Amino acid sequence: MDETPRTDLAPPTAARPRGPLFVWANAVVLGWLAVAVVLSAAHQVLGLPGWVALHALLLGAVTNAILIWSEHFVVTLCRAPAPLARRVAAGLTALNLFVVTVLAGVTTNVSVMTGAGAAGICVIAAVHTVFLVRTYRKALQRRFGHLICFYASASVALLAGAVTGAALGTGAATPIWYSRLWGAHVHLTLLGWVGFAVLGTLFTLWPTTLGIRIADGTASLARRALPVLAVGLVLTVGGILAASRWLTLAGLVCYAAGVGVAMIPLVRALGTRRPRGPAAWMLAAAIGWLGVAVLIEGVRLLLAGSIDALPDVVGAVVPVFVLGFTVQVLVGALTQLLPVVLGRGPAEHKSLSASLARGWQVRILLTNLAVPLVAGDWPRPLPQIGWAFGALGVGTFAVLALRAAIPVALRGAATTVQAPDRPSPSSGTTTGIAAGLAVVVLAVALAATGTAEAPSTPVSGAAHTVEVTMSAMRLRPSTVDIPPGTRLVLRVTNQDSMPHDLRADSGQRTPRLRQGETALLDLGEIQGDHQAWCDVAGHRAAGMTMTIRTSPAAADTGRDHRAGHDPGTGAGLDLGATPSPGWTPHDARLAPPAGTLHRVELHVTEQDVEVAPGVRERRWTFGRTAPGPALHGRVGDRFEITLVNDATMGHGIDFHAGALAPDQPMRTIGPGERLVYRFTAHRAGAWLYHCSTMPMSQHIANGMYGAVVIDPPGLPAVDHEYLLVSSQLYLGGPDSDQHVAKIHTGRPDGWVFNGMAAQYDHAPLTARSGRRVRIWLVNAGPGDATAFHVVGAQFDTLYKEGTWLLRPGDPGGAQVLDLAPAQGGFVELSFPEPGHYPFVDHDMRHAENGAHGRFTVTEPPQ
Numbered sequence: 001m002d003e004t005p006r007t008d009l010a011p012p013t014a015a016r017p018r019g020p021l022f023v024w025a026n027a028v029v030l031g032w033l034a035v036a037v038v039l040s041a042a043h044q045v046l047g048l049p050g051w052v053a054l055h056a057l058l059l060g061a062v063t064n065a066i067l068i069w070s071e072h073f074v075v076t077l078c079r080a081p082a083p084l085a086r087r088v089a090a091g092l093t094a095l096n097l098f099v100v101t102v103l104a105g106v107t108t109n110v111s112v113m114t115g116a117g118a119a120g121i122c123v124i125a126a127v128h129t130v131f132l133v134r135t136y137r138k139a140l141q142r143r144f145g146h147l148i149c150f151y152a153s154a155s156v157a158l159l160a161g162a163v164t165g166a167a168l169g170t171g172a173a174t175p176i177w178y179s180r181l182w183g184a185h186v187h188l189t190l191l192g193w194v195g196f197a198v199l200g201t202l203f204t205l206w207p208t209t210l211g212i213r214i215a216d217g218t219a220s221l222a223r224r225a226l227p228v229l230a231v232g233l234v235l236t237v238g239g240i241l242a243a244s245r246w247l248t249l250a251g252l253v254c255y256a257a258g259v260g261v262a263m264i265p266l267v268r269a270l271g272t273r274r275p276r277g278p279a280a281w282m283l284a285a286a287i288g289w290l291g292v293a294v295l296i297e298g299v300r301l302l303l304a305g306s307i308d309a310l311p312d313v314v315g316a317v318v319p320v321f322v323l324g325f326t327v328q329v330l331v332g333a334l335t336q337l338l339p340v341v342l343g344r345g346p347a348e349h350k351s352l353s354a355s356l357a358r359g360w361q362v363r364i365l366l367t368n369l370a371v372p373l374v375a376g377d378w379p380r381p382l383p384q385i386g387w388a389f390g391a392l393g394v395g396t397f398a399v400l401a402l403r404a405a406i407p408v409a410l411r412g413a414a415t416t417v418q419a420p421d422r423p424s425p426s427s428g429t430t431t432g433i434a435a436g437l438a439v440v441v442l443a444v445a446l447a448a449t450g451t452a453e454a455p456s457t458p459v460s461g462a463a464h465t466v467e468v469t470m471s472a473m474r475l476r477p478s479t480v481d482i483p484p485g486t487r488l489v490l491r492v493t494n495q496d497s498m499p500h501d502l503r504a505d506s507g508q509r510t511p512r513l514r515q516g517e518t519a520l521l522d523l524g525e526i527q528g529d530h531q532a533w534c535d536v537a538g539h540r541a542a543g544m545t546m547t548i549r550t551s552p553a554a555a556d557t558g559r560d561h562r563a564g565h566d567p568g569t570g571a572g573l574d575l576g577a578t579p580s581p582g583w584t585p586h587d588a589r590l591a592p593p594a595g596t597l598h599r600v601e602l603h604v605t606e607q608d609v610e611v612a613p614g615v616r617e618r619r620w621t622f623g624r625t626a627p628g629p630a631l632h633g634r635v636g637d638r639f640e641i642t643l644v645n646d647a648t649m650g651h652g653i654d655f656h657a658g659a660l661a662p663d664q665p666m667r668t669i670g671p672g673e674r675l676v677y678r679f680t681a682h683r684a685g686a687w688l689y690h691c692s693t694m695p696m697s698q699h700i701a702n703g704m705y706g707a708v709v710i711d712p713p714g715l716p717a718v719d720h721e722y723l724l725v726s727s728q729l730y731l732g733g734p735d736s737d738q739h740v741a742k743i744h745t746g747r748p749d750g751w752v753f754n755g756m757a758a759q760y761d762h763a764p765l766t767a768r769s770g771r772r773v774r775i776w777l778v779n780a781g782p783g784d785a786t787a788f789h790v791v792g793a794q795f796d797t798l799y800k801e802g803t804w805l806l807r808p809g810d811p812g813g814a815q816v817l818d819l820a821p822a823q824g825g826f827v828e829l830s831f832p833e834p835g836h837y838p839f840v841d842h843d844m845r846h847a848e849n850g851a852h853g854r855f856t857v858t859e860p861p862q
């Protein structure tokens with residue numbers, strides 16, 4: 001086989017590839033790179049979100065580069081006819097207009113613009129794929145089919161990435177779907193669009209960079225790598241969308257294996273010749289970081305133990321993907337390719353290469369030092385220093401390359417590039433390395449002395465502080481009223497599993513906060529009205545906004561009048577919303593009692609559970625669910641409960657079904673401790689159990705309750721037996737002051753049966769008409785009474801707090817079982833005919849805010 005790719009790809013003596021258009025296109029790439037560097041350094045001063053810098057890089061520089069160069073490689077390697085310059089120019093102009101539209105749309109929060117720009121990018125991706133495939137079909141040379149497959153797969157990933165990006169940017173995604181779409185978007189664009197395009201190109205570019213021939217067998221290895229990579233990406237994205245950790249992990253492992261296969265020819269090439277010069281080293285380092293990033297993500301996801309950790313994990317590896325892999329690949333490839341584009345002969349080619357290589361060791365050092373600094377969980381100045389290093393490394397290249405490219409673009413000659421009287425690059429780099437190292441040491445020393453701004457430093461002087469929480473894609477309170485001239489400080493806590501920040505229109509902002517982190521935002525003296533919002537892309541459009549209003553009226557109620565009249569209630573519960581994918585209802589069926597000794601190990605854990613349709617929040621639980629497991633026995637049964645505290649704070653337990661001195665068994669145990677709680681059920685009834693640690697209102701409201709059912713002697717069996725535990729629902733995460741304040745003042749966000757609002761509307765209980773149904777009820781509180789009623793049916797049996805108030809055969813009937821907090825009982829009924837029978841807490845405020853469900857009653861089998 002005669003493979004002479006070097007001359008195919010980079011004919012140093014031939015004319016520049018496709019003339020001035022190609023030069024201009026590469027100048028645009030460099031322009032975006034420079035814009036990205038400037039924005040990443042100055043976005044705070046300019047009042048722009050950090051998102052814009054990232055997308056100036058990825059959508060601007062990287063996407064332009066991939067489109068230009070993939071077309072060039074396919075045309076050159078396959079000896080296909082070049083497309084009309086006019087068409088290429090139109091396509092690239094359109095792409096850049098769409099990119100600007102997306103950036104402007106998200107920055108100004110105009111979702112129509114974001115959507116239109118993303119749709120345009122979808123069209124470009126589709127047209128590009130069709131063009132590449134058609135070009136290949138018309139080609140004289142068919143040996144590079146694998147390249148077409150890589151590029152086409154990359155384009156499909158860009159298409160999917162643009163669709164998910166649009167859903168995020170326009171705020172079309174619901175809170176539950178937001179973090180999944182975000183994860184999918186990140187992987188589709190970085191692993192798919194950039195990853196496929198880069199790996200496909202490297203099969204040719206890497207040997208060219210080393211100055212050797214493409215080895216035999218490269219194409220077949222490439223053909224083997226792509227399916228593995230593609231399956232890896234599909235599994236990863238599918239796993240993220242389905243909230244399946246194992247699927248995501250399998251996908252990442254598969255993708256890493258694909259990178260491994262793709263690396264085989266690249267590593268083999270190293271046996272022929274060692275890398276020399278900037279391009280080879282940068283490409284090698286970039287691929288290394290791609291592997292490392294996938295590995296870190298997989299391991300962190302494995303250790304985290306829950307898919308809920310994904311946003312955090314991805315947030316941590318994105319800098320590695322972006323700076324270590326994408327930016328470095330771009331700079332490395334341009335270092336190799338730009339002289340080919342700009343130079344008009346061997347001499348110009350050589351001098352351009354030398355000028356682009358200026359100080360490359362220092363630049364590589366800075367960039368690769370920057371990666372761990374920006375990606376690690378370091379104290380505050382270190383990541384900033386890392387970003388500065390990255391900006392310096394990339395920015396100096398952008399400047400060198402623009403200085404070379406612009407004269408060529410303007411005058412068609414590389415006249416001002418070379419300065420032969422300057423010291424040669426190799427002698428300059430030694431000084432450069434020394435200077436670079438000095439900067440590093442100085443920076444680390446500065447960081448170690450800790451002159452960082454501390455966002456949690458208490459604010460001095462008289463200020464009005466408002467607690468702001470971020471959860472379920474809302475800022476609470478959403479409105480703050482203060483008298484004019486008040487110095488306002490927001491204490492912002494993120495309770496969501498995904499990162500948020502808060503930015504005011506006056507320019508102040510918090511750092512990006514991960515789950516559980518708090519920051520103070522001192523807005524100074526407030527005179528007029530202001531807006532604040534989460535600056536993460538799409539979150540503002542999705543509703544994470546806050547209004548700060550000044551009115552003299554707010555002064556009348558005193559400065560202590562808490563801003564935000566309805567902290568936490570937000571927009572109310574959306575009972576008709578779709579529950580999260582993978583949601584299963586709490587099983588309301590009560591299993592018959594088994595045995596006379598009930599031995600249970602009850603672990604206290606902190607869980608994210610579904611508390612309303614599509615709303616997941618952290619809860620403190622007995623046995624991973626709220627309510628905890630139901631215990632069912634008969635009078636005289638023994639219960640032996642081992643309580644294990646796997647949580648992070650002290651908890652205890654109190655079983656109303658037993659009578660004993662509370663001193664020992666009801667004591668609070670610390671994290672990691674356990675206690676055994678033994679009692680005998682001497683009396684029948686539906687009994688509450690709950691956490692016995694103060695403040696109990698908080699522990700119960702956060703999910704620490706359950707029921708023990710002790711059947712009265714001689715209780716007949718029935719056809720259907722259910723247990724419902726009613727409680728109030730307090731949103732906003734377990735332990736913020738605001739949450740506790742809401743509990744203390746008794747202003748719940750909703751009322752629920754078995755821990756979740758309206759869950760049995762979404763998964764109705766079932767019964768057969770004419771058959772006996774028994775429904776046990778326990779009111780867990782913490783504060784409100786409940787009035788259980790079934791619409792369209794009457795109770796013929798009513799048992800409350802240890803006694804029958806109504807029995808079958810009595811002339812009367814009952815409509816409601818009323819229970820004060822901690823009371824319990826049961827009702828029995830038979831449904832007169834098939835149909836749908838709602839059941840409610842007949843305090844209608846409770847029913848309309850979540851204490852609502854449904855029976856689906858069908859004919860009994862004949």
Ligand SMILES: [Cu+2]
Nearest residue numbers: 651691693699
């Ligand atoms: Cu507790």
